[in-house]
Amino acid sequence: KGEFNGVTVYDDYAHHPTEINSLANALKNKEYNKSWAIFQPHTYSRTFNLLDDFAKALSNFDNIIVTDIYSARETNTYNISSQDLVSKLINLNPNSKYMSDFDHIANYIKENAKPGDVVLTIGAGTITKLGNKLVN
Numbered sequence: 474k475g476e477f478n479g480v481t482v483y484d485d486y487a488h489h490p491t492e493i494n495s496l497a498n499a500l501k502n503k504e505y506n507k508s509w510a511i512f513q514p515h516t517y518s519r520t521f522n523l524l525d526d527f528a529k530a531l532s533n534f535d536n537i538i539v540t541d542i543y544s545a546r547e548t549n550t551y552n553i554s555s556q557d558l559v560s561k562l563i564n565l566n567p568n569s570k571y572m573s574d575f576d577h578i579a580n581y582i583k584e585n586a587k588p589g590d591v592v593l594t595i596g597a598g599t600i601t602k603l604g605n606k607l608v609n
Contacts, residue, residue: 474594474608475604475607477583477607477608478583478586478588480586480587480590480591480607481505481590481591481592482604482607482608483591483593484593484594485593486596486597487595487596488519488596488597488598489519490523490529490530491530493533497533497534500593503591505589505590506588506589507535507536507586507589507591508536508591508593509534509535509536509537509590509591510531510537510538510593510595511538511539511582511592511594511600511603512531512537512538512539512596513539513542513595513597513598513599513600514527514543514555514558515542515545515598516543516544516546516547517544517549517553520542520553520555520557521551524557524558524561525561527558528561528562528565531558531562531566532562532569536569537562537566537570538572538578538581539569539570539571540555540600541555542554543596543597543599545598555571555573556571559571575599575603575606578603592604
């Protein structure tokens with residue numbers, strides 16, 4: 474997507490734990506200080522069924538922000554939320570948090586990411602808009 478204040482911003486369509494693992498492995502080939510993964514789960518059913526796998530995959534990043542589930546075509550008949558994922562993640566990586574508002578996330582990242590860090594917006598929903606907020 475671009476850069477701001479020496480921080481590089483990437484957007485990745487990964488919306489399955491296997492894809493997120495691949496992204497984490499690919500990132501090992503880059504030089505950077507800290508990674509910031511901002512993940513938007515895609516569909517309630519996938520989040521519910523793969524909750525533990527998502528937590529394990531996301532825990533590979535230095536800092537993790539999970540935003541609200543992108544429902545796509547579904548209604549939440551699973552009684553699942555992004556906070557459920559963050560509850561699992563915190564046990565694996567204490568640098569995990571839930572944030573719902575993209576403007577708030579962008580401000581948080583701009584205040585906390587340092588030159589040389591890499592920010593990854595991850596998911597198949599509206600998360601793609603966040604990268605533009607960071608670099609514009």
